[in-house]
Amino acid sequence: MTAAAIRQARRGTAIVAVLCAGMTALVAVQYRGLDGALGAESLTALAENPAIRTLFGPPVGLDTAGGFTVWRTGTVLAVLVGIWAALTATRLTRGEEEAGRFDLLLAGRLRLQALVARVLVVVLVAAAVIGVAGALGLVLAGTPVAGAAVFGAGLAGTGMIGAALGVLAGQLFPERRSASGLAVAVLLAGLLARMVSDGVPALEWLAWGTPFGLLGRSAPFAADRALPLLVLGVLVTAVAVLAVASAAGRDVGRGRVAGRDRRARPSRLLTGLSGLAVHRTRRPLAGWAAGAAAYFLLIGLLATSMTEFLRDNPAFADLAAQAGFAQLGSVQGYVAALFTLLAVVLGAFAAARVAATAGDEMAGRLTLLFALPVHRARWAVTEATVVGAATVVLAAAAGAAAWAGAAWVGAGLGLGQALAGALAGLPVGLLCLGAALAALGCAPSAVLAVGVTPAVGGYLLLVLTDTFGWPGVVRWFSPFAHLADVPAEPWNAAGAAGMVAVAVLLAAAGCLRYVRRDLRN
Amino acid sequence: MSATSPSVPALRMEGLSKRFGTTEAVADLSLAVPPGEVFGFLGPNGAGKSTTIRMLLGLLRPNTGTAWIFDVPASDVQRAHRHLAYVPADVALWPSLTGRECLDLLAGVGPGTDPAYRDELLERFALDPDRRARTYSTGNRQKVALVAAFATRAPLLVLDEPTSGLDPLMEREFRACIAEAARRGQTVFLSSHQLAEVEATCSRVGILRSGRLVEVAGLADLRRLHRAEVVVDLAAPATGLQRLADLPGVADLRWSSPVRLELSLTGPPGPVLRALGDADVARLEVREPSLEEIFLDYYGQAPA
Structure with missing residues (x-):
């Protein structure tokens, strides 16, 4: 049984581990190669900017390769590892249970609680392996072992929290999708709490309750504190014990939080293809929109702390301008920088929705539908249209939330500006939608991975290119290179048109292949 | 439902083949089923029944050959599927939808449903449609698909092992539905x-x-083509009957006692009857083979 779980988790573990090791090693080596050419001033300007602080956490030890790497990649990698662990944990527990494979295993001597505990251990170990890989990347790049170990432990701990949350959510909900949603939502709430703790001095203690805050507090390569890691360990243990405990005394195939099994009034949406597409999109959209709105409400609320910072530090504006970050000096520039992150969210949402279609196909849920007079292209286009519209709604929700937050603190951000900034990232979302549809046609088992590549890969590419001054040709391949900092800058219409054109091409190619290929089951 | 002329087969396959990697799942399959026929599609696990049906529905693309539904190419699903309703072997539904929502969806997207007949079918199959699909057993999920399929009154019903999860009571109801469908002139393609x-x-x-x-044959022809079990009780032992074993079509001659013999007979019974004419036969029993015995003849093992 443990062997089966290991088999199902090892490929993902290897990919994430290699990514973590590669990213940290690459950034550390590049930093060394620059040999201080980045300049202390520009680094300080970058690091002290509130927008950047909100995104990447407070900078410590930026003068060392290790410290710089941790500051630059730590949050991104921790989020990645945490979400991966949570999704893997729900897949191996609730997903397997939903597919009926637990029934067979539990027909033997193994009890449900023991089975859940074993899967949890497998994912915990996987998270540990990834942490070690991240540390190894730093050590191989020549950074001090102690700092690398602290960072690796923090990374592993974040993954372990994700794993334990995933297993816990898998015990609570009877469906894998809702379990995954809950686990990821809690994890991202932790990220939000870290941002609040960094932005609001009175709420600094919040950092001690979230893996991201604890990773920051451990200050790898600067202070190398052990206490935050200890607290992280306690947190992991607590959630893991809770997860295994909640597996006891429930029926296999059911969750602790039982939704209602009956519904007397059928949904009126479910009478046609577009109705079905809307029906299956609206709940995930509500979840994603709530998350994005909470995040951008916070961004809006933090806007004045940044303007105050600018008022108190007139030298900073000059410094930032010299370093090429002139746009960051205003509220508009600040939200524009953070709306860039929204583009990643839009892309992930679009890709996740197409991945849900691919998942339905694998589970055989589309077989009955495609036995009706439904051309596959019609279904793909209907679904893509609804997902595209939902992506617009998601962007608008985030924009409106940022405006509401900024208006609350009187930061001077117009609703039109906020919406324009949020919607500017839409081409990236559509690009991901196109890539996901292409994958649906050509590689249905990799829809999510291929679909998020333009957003996540493009974002990482831009960050790396900008940090190390790679050639412009490389930068050009990142979709983010073609986004303007709306609302600080006017909208880049040509860039948007180009991206939408590529998206349409990808989608068309994917649909053509989708109609011609065999349906998987 | 569009009316179709009797000369057009309800379904037709010509030289249909499908490979999965190096495995040949279906090879050069040609078959036509005239409208109004109830056709049984038999074969053990892995013989390629579901693969054939999935090609028929355009869910899989054949490597060679073509299939037609009432002369519409199977690849033209938008038109071909107006004439058929399908029940898969393994029915998967969206777990959060209720049975009624699934039925509404299938009816709304499908080529047309008789709502009164659907309600009657729900009653007959004793299905509670207000439960969410995740609470349904395999049999209940199958009932949803069966109710949806029968309620369409489509001229062709394609049923892939539709009763594997049903209890004997429901199975009886299923057979009644098939009989009703046949009476209405619907064609049934039943893999089982x-x-x-x-x-x-x-x-x-x-x-x-x-x-x-x-093999493709009428059930009666199939029986005729296959061995019949002959049991002969004699009034007195007759030694001359040993030569029965040498007659054409006779196999497996057994003497359970000096006055009782059993044999398997393939083909016309004339020679055996002539040979028996010389003996003092007290009782003669000729039993036609059951389908199971025919099936075993083809596979030489327990039926799948």
């Missing part, structure tokens, strides 16, 4: 393991082995 079910409902069967169609 349950030989008794095929025997009770089908007029013609096709037998698939390792992706090849080894």
Whole structure:
């Protein structure tokens, strides 16, 4: 049984581990190669900017390769590892249970609680392996072992929290999708709490309750504190014990939080293809929109702390301008920088929705539908249209939330500006939608991975290119290179048109292949 | 439902083949089912029954050959599927939708449903449609698909092992529905393991082995073509009957006692009857083979 779980988790573990090791090693080596050419001033300007602080956490030890790497990649990698662990944990527990494979295993001597505990251990170990890989990347790049170990432990701990949350959510909900949603939502709430703790001095203690805050507090390569890691360990243990405990005394195939099994009034949406597409999109959209709105409400609320910072530090504006970050000096520039992150969210949402279609196909849920007079292209286009519209709604929700937050603190951000900034990232979302549809046609088992590549890969590419001054040709391949900092800058219409054109091409190619290929089951 | 002329087969396949990697799942399959026929599609696990049906529905693309539904190419699903309703072997529904929502969806997207008949079917199959699909057993999920399919009144019903999860009571209801469908002139293409079910409902069967169609025949012809069990009770022992074993079509001659013999007979019974004419026969019993025995003849092993 443990062997089966290991088999199902090892490929993902290897990919994430290699990514973590590669990213940290690459950034550390590049930093060394620059040999201080980045300049202390520009680094300080970058690091002290509130927008950047909100995104990447407070900078410590930026003068060392290790410290710089941790500051630059730590949050991104921790989020990645945490979400991966949570999704893997729900897949191996609730997903397997939903597919009926637990029934067979539990027909033997193994009890449900023991089975859940074993899967949890497998994912915990996987998270540990990834942490070690991240540390190894730093050590191989020549950074001090102690700092690398602290960072690796923090990374592993974040993954372990994700794993334990995933297993816990898998015990609570009877469906894998809702379990995954809950686990990821809690994890991202932790990220939000870290941002609040960094932005609001009175709420600094919040950092001690979230893996991201604890990773920051451990200050790898600067202070190398052990206490935050200890607290992280306690947190992991607590959630893991809770997860295994909640597996006891429930029926296999059911969750602790039982939704209602009956519904007397059928949904009126479910009478046609577009109705079905809307029906299956609206709940995930509500979840994603709530998350994005909470995040951008916070961004809006933090806007004045940044303007105050600018008022108190007139030298900073000059410094930032010299370093090429002139746009960051205003509220508009600040939200524009953070709306860039929204583009990643839009892309992930679009890709996740197409991945849900691919998942339905694998589970055989589309077989009955495609036995009706439904051309596959019609279904793909209907679904893509609804997902595209939902992506617009998601962007608008985030924009409106940022405006509401900024208006609350009187930061001077117009609703039109906020919406324009949020919607500017839409081409990236559509690009991901196109890539996901292409994958649906050509590689249905990799829809999510291929679909998020333009957003996540493009974002990482831009960050790396900008940090190390790679050639412009490389930068050009990142979709983010073609986004303007709306609302600080006017909208880049040509860039948007180009991206939408590529998206349409990808989608068309994917649909053509989708109609011609065999349906998987 | 569009009316179709009797000369157009309800379904037709010509030289249909499908490979999965190096495995040949279906090879050069040609078959036509005239409208109004209830056709049984038999074969053990892995013989290629579901693969054939999935090609028929355009869910899989054949490597060679073509299939037609009432002369519409199977690849033109938008038109071909107006004439058919399908029940898969393994029914998967969206877990959060109720049975009624699934039925509404299938009716709304499908080519047309008789709502009154659907309500009657819900009643007959004793299905509670207000429960969410995640609470349904395999049998209940199958009932949803069956109710949806029968309620369409489509001229062709394609049923892939539709009763594997049903209890005997529901199975009886299913057979009644097939009989009603046949009376209404609907064509039924029934893939099944349950030989008794095929025997009770089908007029013609096709037998698939390792992706090849080894036999297509009416049930009566099939019986005639296959061995009959002959039991002969004699009034007195007759030694001359030993030569029965040498007659054409006779196999497996057994003497359970000096006055009782059993044999398997394939082909016309004339020579055997003539040979028996010389003996003092007290009782003669000729039993036609059951479909299961025919099936075993083809596979030489327990039916799948």
